[in-house]
Amino acid sequence: MSHPSRSLLVAGAWTATVTGILVAVPLLLRDRLPEPLAAHWGPSGRPDRSLPFWASFSLSLAVWALPVAIAVCAHLRWNALRHRAHRRTLGIVLGAGAAFAVGTQAITLAANLDRPGWHEAGPLGWRAFLLVFAAAAAGGALGRAAGGPGPDEPLVREPVVPQAGMRLRPDRRTVWVSSASNGWVTGTGVACLVAAVALAVAGGIVAAGVALVAAGVLAVAGLVVLWVSTAGVRVGDGGLVIAFGPFRRPRRTLPLATLQSARAEERRPSEVGGWGIRGLAGSVTIMIRAGECLVVRDLSGGELAVSVDDAAHGAALLNGLIARRAPVS
Amino acid sequence: MLLTLDLNDPRPLHEQVAGAVRRAVASGTVLPGQRLPSARELADALGVNANTVLRALRDLRDEGVLEFRRGRGVSVLRPPDGREVLRRMARELLDEAERYGHRPEEVIEIIKELS
Secondary structure, three states: OOHHHHHHHHHHHHHHHHHHHHHHHHHHOHHHOOOOEEEEEOOOOOEEEEEOHHHHHHHHHHHHHHHHHHHHHHHHHHOHHHOHHHHHHHHHHHHHHHHHHHHHHHHHHHHHOOOOOHHHOOOOOHHHHHHHHHHHHHHHHHHHHHOOOOOOOOOOOOOOOOOOOOOOOOOEEEEEEEEEEOHHHHHHHHHHHHHHHHHHHHHHHHOOHHHHHHHHHHHHHHHHHHHOOEEEEEEEOOEEEEEEOOOOOOEEEEOHHHEEEEEEEEEOHHHHOOOEEEOOOOEEEEEOOOEEEEEEEEOOOOEEEEEOOOHHHHHHHHHHHHHHHOOOO | OEEEEEOOOOOOHHHHHHHHHHHHHHOOOOOOOOEOOOHHHHHHHHOOOHHHHHHHHHHHHHHOOEEEEOOOEEEEOOOOOHHHHHHHHHHHHHHHHHHOOOOHHHHHHHHHHHO
């Protein structure tokens, strides 16, 4: 059996098994569950909302349907199982999605089991949620590992003309340093942080726990937004280095030895699905702002693009460095 | 911006870095008013100390090429003086000629032939 179809079989069997668990377990336990069930727990750990059995049953299936839909779409649209990077991404989606769906169903059923009514359902604190998220992380890691073995066909892409390489003299060190930033995104991030501080202060004065939680969420959102509001990009003997955020941390390095070619290209957020880090592994765009992007292709055919000013010079230098490396390897 | 360092250049490193930035500004890849990457980023890319880059940038500020603004980083004020750029290129040309064993008079002859 060829490897893509074996992967398909494994993914199909996995989907069927998880769906079977999500359907069979609540049906088997139905006689021991209250009607309606406790379905939501407040910050105190006590149940504060209920759902009828069938609604709860459908909800857990819907939670699982999302990763399955993503995997099916990816398979149909990109024939994703042929490429290791895609298989791994799909493994993470299916593994983490399954662990999350089964985990939330399991803690919900366990809390409701043999209780006379939903008000008497067992408490679920942050530990239970932590457990579910840990299970999802473990599921994702397992899924990634499961996607590893097998052939790695180079991604087939339309041939593009790479930027002509720069001629480099051996006794010179040439580097290219550039960056991209987006004022609107920076402004949004700063606004989130300011709102978070204001909420935290206000929440502290009136002692409202909800305001503090909201402030925390806003602060995290603001930091994430700031982190993709600007990037520094440089090309040198070490390869391509992309440094994220105002503090230029963390950094991602693509060594010269792993790269095949580079080019400059215009890309817009509407084409790649928005701002930030977009796309599946093997075709990723780090979209800071619309316009010039430096696009590099690695040896297995995967592409990484990053918004950056003056991308043509960066691409020309990278191609020059790659050409200089070629006779040695 | 593209920066090139000559690995055999005997001059102090900060002069070489200043030369590289001067050439980049003169070539027009960074226009007046545009901001330069931070000294930290330039230093990381060139593989030199950040203080070396800062010294080079200060020299270029004193030359009138760059402008330091509090909170806004370093930006290009105006392209370097053409005569100054030519003088430095001529210096490099003479050094190169010396490496091949040609005297300055012969370089002048070559220039006359070309013009």
